[in-house]
Amino acid sequence: MKLLDAPINTCCRIERLDGPETECRRLLDLGLTPGEEMAVVQAVPFGDPLVVEVRGMRLALRRREAAWIRVL
Amino acid sequence: MDQSALINSSALTTTSTETRTAEEQAAPPVTPADRVLTVCLAGVPNAGKTALMNGLTGGGFHTANYPGVTVTISRGKSRAELGAEISFVDLPGVHSTVAPTIEEELSCSVIEGRHDSIHPDALIIVVDATQLERHLKFAAFVARQGKPVVVALTMMDLLAKSGQTINSKKLSEALGVAVVPVDGRTGWGVGELMTALRERLTNPFITAAVLAEIPDEPVEAYRRLRAILDASGAVKKSRPLMLAENSLTARIDKVVLHRYAGLPIFFIILGGLFASIFWLAQPFMDFIEWLFKEAGALTLAVLPEGILARFIAEGIIGGVGAVAVFFPQILILFFLMTLLEDSGYLSRGAALVDRPLSALGLHGRSFVPMLSGFACAIPAVLAARTIPSKRERLLTIWIIPLMSCSARLPVYALLLAALLPGAVGKAGLALACIYLASLLTGSLTAGIIGKLFIRKKSDSMLAMEMPLYRRPLIKPTLKITWSRASAYLKRAGAPIIIISSILWMLSNFGLGAQQPKREDGTSAAFITASDLDHSFAAQLGQSLEPVLRPMAVDWRVGVGLISAFAAREVFVSTMAIVFHVADENNEQAQQAGLLDTMREATFANSSQRVFTPSSIIGLMVFFFFSLQCLSTVSVVRAETNSWKMAGLQLLFYTGLGYLLSVAVVQGLRVIGVA
Numbered sequence: 001m002k003l004l005d006a007p008i009n010t011c012c013r014i015e016r017l018d019g020p021e022t023e024c025r026r027l028l029d030l031g032l033t034p035g036e037e038m039a040v041v042q043a044v045p046f047g048d049p050l051v052v053e054v055r056g057m058r059l060a061l062r063r064r065e066a067a068w069i070r071v072l
Numbered sequence: 073m074d075q076s077a078l079i080n081s082s083a084l085t086t087t088s089t090e091t092r093t094a095e096e097q098a099a100p101p102v103t104p105a106d107r108v109l110t111v112c113l114a115g116v117p118n119a120g121k122t123a124l125m126n127g128l129t130g131g132g133f134h135t136a137n138y139p140g141v142t143v144t145i146s147r148g149k150s151r152a153e154l155g156a157e158i159s160f161v162d163l164p165g166v167h168s169t170v171a172p173t174i175e176e177e178l179s180c181s182v183i184e185g186r187h188d189s190i191h192p193d194a195l196i197i198v199v200d201a202t203q204l205e206r207h208l209k210f211a212a213f214v215a216r217q218g219k220p221v222v223v224a225l226t227m228m229d230l231l232a233k234s235g236q237t238i239n240s241k242k243l244s245e246a247l248g249v250a251v252v253p254v255d256g257r258t259g260w261g262v263g264e265l266m267t268a269l270r271e272r273l274t275n276p277f278i279t280a281a282v283l284a285e286i287p288d289e290p291v292e293a294y295r296r297l298r299a300i301l302d303a304s305g306a307v308k309k310s311r312p313l314m315l316a317e318n319s320l321t322a323r324i325d326k327v328v329l330h331r332y333a334g335l336p337i338f339f340i341i342l343g344g345l346f347a348s349i350f351w352l353a354q355p356f357m358d359f360i361e362w363l364f365k366e367a368g369a370l371t372l373a374v375l376p377e378g379i380l381a382r383f384i385a386e387g388i389i390g391g392v393g394a395v396a397v398f399f400p401q402i403l404i405l406f407f408l409m410t411l412l413e414d415s416g417y418l419s420r421g422a423a424l425v426d427r428p429l430s431a432l433g434l435h436g437r438s439f440v441p442m443l444s445g446f447a448c449a450i451p452a453v454l455a456a457r458t459i460p461s462k463r464e465r466l467l468t469i470w471i472i473p474l475m476s477c478s479a480r481l482p483v484y485a486l487l488l489a490a491l492l493p494g495a496v497g498k499a500g501l502a503l504a505c506i507y508l509a510s511l512l513t514g515s516l517t518a519g520i521i522g523k524l525f526i527r528k529k530s531d532s533m534l535a536m537e538m539p540l541y542r543r544p545l546i547k548p549t550l551k552i553t554w555s556r557a558s559a560y561l562k563r564a565g566a567p568i569i570i571i572s573s574i575l576w577m578l579s580n581f582g583l584g585a586q587q588p589k590r591e592d593g594t595s596a597a598f599i600t601a602s603d604l605d606h607s608f609a610a611q612l613g614q615s616l617e618p619v620l621r622p623m624a625v626d627w628r629v630g631v632g633l634i635s636a637f638a639a640r641e642v643f644v645s646t647m648a649i650v651f652h653v654a655d656e657n658n659e660q661a662q663q664a665g666l667l668d669t670m671r672e673a674t675f676a677n678s679s680q681r682v683f684t685p686s687s688i689i690g691l692m693v694f695f696f697f698s699l700q701c702l703s704t705v706s707v708v709r710a711e712t713n714s715w716k717m718a719g720l721q722l723l724f725y726t727g728l729g730y731l732l733s734v735a736v737v738q739g740l741r742v743i744g745v746a
Binding site for chain 2: 022023025026027028029030031033034036041042043044045046048049051055056057058059060061062065
């Protein structure tokens with residue numbers, strides 16, 4: 001399922017990244033690697049970007065970027 | 073047989089190569105004592121590099137500008153008590169080596185040994201202890217380049233708060249590289265870091281073997297790192313869990329990023345920032361203004377009367393004063409921005425406005441440069457470096473001159489006082505409207521240019537780390553503020569002083585042929601000291617009269633507009649000079665304030681007033697748009713590395729300002745406003 005469809009504040013495991021190569025590589029470099037646990041914590045005003053947590057770090061991800069992330 | 077011989081020989085070759093390498097390394101392990109070693113600080117953004125730089129150099133670092141790539145790097149000497157001098161270079165933080173921003177590219181070029189002028193003898197890799205895996209991945213990239221490295225472990229206080237511990241000895245053994253916990257803000261561990269660094273520099277046989285073997289490919293790199301960390305036993309709770317619901321960061325974010333309260337809080341914080349910039353700075357600005365006025369008067373009194381004394385008093389001291397008067401504002405802006413940055417809020421602000429800004433073709437990170445632009449365009453243009461995509465960065469730089477910078481403030485104050493005499497409240501309201509209008513115009517311009525010239529939908533990324541909230545320490549913040557502000561002063565100061573000196577000469581010298589005949593009948597030298605009426609500036613102003621007429625102002629205002637290119641606020645002092653000098657024989661006019669003089673001023677050989685409501689509004693429109701700041705032009709040139717953008721900006725905004733000013737003046741006249 002897409003990370004965007006995952007309920008808020010629920011831990012999911014990253015399955016794979018499905019998006020443009022360079023951009024996904026930057027996300028991987030940030031630590032969003034398959035198998036890692038992550039969660040959407042909250043959405044800011046306008047509903048975009050999303051605040052996510054991964055590897056103990058808070059990250060602001062645009063919906064466009066979050067849409068590349070498939071989780072289990 | 074043959075085969076074994078082959079293997080043997082290849083083995084021999086390998087051995088000899090290894091020996092040679094070892095010899096090479098062993099021969100000059102340390103460079104001669106007369107050469108100062110260069111050590112670079114590298115790390116992921118928010119790792120605490122600037123704080124460590126502060127701890128290593130005692131705050132005595134300055135920001136240098138490197139031509140070619142023109143990105144600012146801080147350089148500083150090690151503190152005296154840390155032993156033999158080492159030159160430290162603080163490299164911009166690197167998120168990823170893939171598709172780097174210009175800042176990241178600069179750091180990568182230094183780390184990979186591709187940079188023209190910075191060749192580090194060793195590197196300190198700054199690693200955030202709370203983000204170990206991600207920061208060690210970058211550390212591996214640095215270690216792979218083969219230069220001597222040591223790891224400085226920061227944010228140990230935050231780690232302790234989250235209930236985790238790191239055994240730096242075990243970590244050091246596991247990674248094959250010295251790991252020293254430090255706190256650059258208090259200086260804790262800095263001595264040990266220096267010892268480890270010197271040990272590493274004198275002993276070529278220590279290699280960051282394990283760290284350097286970690287591959288670049290992220291999935292494998294993270295897997296290997298976790299395996300190493302797990303096996304080392306250095307980290308209690310090596311797998312970072314999610315932040316607890318009740319952690320400070322989670323609780324603060326719940327409020328400041330709240331769906332409804334988030335934006336109002338954001339605007340309250342920004343409003344507070346602005347109010348402090350203006351209100352806190354005011355007494356200091358008054359004092360500096362007074363100081364330079366007195367210094368000028370003293371110079372005139374002490375030095376023998378003549379052109380030299382006047383040049384020093386008006387040209388040099390007056391020119392320096394024009395820059396210095398804004399220093400308190402810049403200082404307060406930088407202080408509050410550093411405070412916001414250190415606390416962790418600045419990246420939240422960028423996240424909050426990313427949606428509306430990206431709709432305009434900008435980026436969430438454009439918000440910091442736009443904000444700085446309200447104090448001064450120069451630091452604002454520099455701040456645009458953090459914007460990842462080139463297109464969004466250039467668009468941000470393009471609209472910065474529209475932000476109502478503080479140099480416009482004295483101009484608006486004078487013109488509003490002339491337009492609305494006695495109505496202080498109305499003038500204040502009008503000023504607030506001007507500020508809001510400048511923000512809206514900037515956004516609109518970005519939107520239009522984004523639509524017209526950048527049709528493709530933005531494909532840039534946000535993916536921005538939001539650091540844990542942390543109480544900023546005042547002393548290091550002050551030191552960092554000072555080094556940033558003094559770098560600004562150096563950068564902006566020289567051009568303003570040069571330009572104001574030139575303008576002073578233009579308004580105090582003239583062509584001999586243009587001068588009135590002397591009493592004894594002799595004519596003046598080819599170029600001669602002159603009064604303003606017959607100066608080069610006056611000639612320039614008069615030759616501009618046909619252009620100025622549609623704006624309904626005369627050549628004296630033209631001289632003011634030209635001199636404002638040194639810095640906009642110079643307009644006010646020039647107006648004082650031109651109108652007083654012109655009425656020099658009239659004692660009454662001299663005694664009356666500048667405002668009264670301006671109100672009475674008429675066009676030559678006519679009773680028509682120069683300053684009418686329509687012409688004053690026209691002037692304000694001109695100042696609103698026009699890029700009358702050659703320092704900004706020179707900074708934009710340096711930052712974009714071409715004259716194209718800087719020149720286009722100058723022509724576009726000044727042309728637009730003129731055309732709109734003429735349109736407004738003529739339009740107002742048509743509907744009956746004088």
